[in-house]
Amino acid sequence: MDDLKLVQRFQSWETAVFSQLYEWYVDKIYKFIYLKIYDQQTAEDICQDVFMKAFDKLWKFQIDTNSSFQSWLYTIAYNKVVDSYRKQKDTSSLEDILELWKQTDIHKLIDDKQKLREVLAYLQEMKKEHRDVIFMRVWEELSYKEISDITGMSVANCKKIFSRTSKKLAEHFALFIFLLILF
Numbered sequence: 001m002d003d004l005k006l007v008q009r010f011q012s013w014e015t016a017v018f019s020q021l022y023e024w025y026v027d028k029i030y031k032f033i034y035l036k037i038y039d040q041q042t043a044e045d046i047c048q049d050v051f052m053k054a055f056d057k058l059w060k061f062q063i064d065t066n067s068s069f070q071s072w073l074y075t076i077a078y079n080k081v082v083d084s085y086r087k088q089k090d091t092s093s094l095e096d097i098l099e100l101w102k103q104t105d106i107h108k109l110i111d112d113k114q115k116l117r118e119v120l121a122y123l124q125e126m127k128k129e130h131r132d133v134i135f136m137r138v139w140e141e142l143s144y145k146e147i148s149d150i151t152g153m154s155v156a157n158c159k160k161i162f163s164r165t166s167k168k169l170a171e172h173f174a175l176f177i178f179l180l181i182l183f
Contacts, residue, residue, distance in 0.1 A: 011061070
């Protein structure tokens with residue numbers, strides 16, 4: 001069953017189906033948030049807030065041919081992260097990112113951790129919008145349309161940012177190509 005059918009059932013007062021939506025998306029949303037916040041506790045708190053807001057607002061979700069529950073949920077997460085940035089200064093740590101990857105067994109696939117640190121440091125130096133597009137496209141496997149919906153940028157701009165940024169990364173880091181293949 002796809003997520004829009006579950007949303008319809010939820011809107012028909014079968015609210016227990018929300019648990020299925022939660023199960024499908026909680027890990028993705030958590031990782032999406034974590035890769036922006038780099039703090040486990042804050043990411044967990046924001047993730048919880050995302051699903052609480054989704055539950056509260058799902059009654060108003062409009063289902064039509066262009067509807068995407070996933071995009072809607074990521075938009076909530078993206079906005080919660082932006083709110084978090086406004087509330088506190090970003091204290092990101094490469095070690096925290098590596099810890100998340102250790103939990104997902106990616107470290108077993110990558111022999112050169114120093115090169116990975118360099119890639120992550122390079123990513124952190126990028127413009128936030130460019131980094132967001134790269135993370136959403138590569139790690140979250142979102143379509144350009146979904147990234148556009150989440151960020152408010154045009155699809156063409158998302159494609160251009162991804163193309164140019166990934167080309168720069170590839171020029172600097174062959175490992176980035178490896179990461180693209182992994183995900």
